[in-house]
Amino acid sequence: IDTAHLITGFGIDDTVQFFKSQRLSKSLFMMRYRGPSDSTDPKILFTYDLRLDRVSIGQEYNLYTCTFMPLPMVKQKHLIYKVNLQATGQDRFAPSTMHTNLYFYSI
Known part of the structure; x- marks a missing residue:
């Protein structure tokens, strides 16, 4: 798999509601290597x-x-x-x- 879809939710306690105002999503291309240089x-x-x-x-x-x-x-x-x-x-x-x-x- 070269692409992952990251979904995060946030709130002030553990009962996070995944409403649009409390949700972020991002597609990530995972195959690019970043070396120390x-x-x-x-x-x-x-x-x-x-x-x-x-x-x-x-x-x-x-x-x-x-x-x-x-x-x-x-x-x-x-x-x-x-x-x-x-x-x-x-x-x-x-x-x-x-x-x-x-x-x-x-x-």
Whole structure:
């Protein structure tokens, strides 16, 4: 798969409503590699680790999983400029670990 469709919802608590005012979506082309020489990291950079252990996708043919994960509270607007996704496990029906690094800076 070379393109992923990222859908996010946000709110002030865990009962997120996916109304247009609280939803973002973006198609991402995942095949472009950015090597270290291409990196233009900002001088003030924050990273945030998101990790889910024992994630199973299910027995039926399915390509995604969905969950809510808390993000850090910030006082000003931030921009996520890089996402690093990692998954362990070869069998998609066996529980595996999903690990995501978010790289962001304040604007």
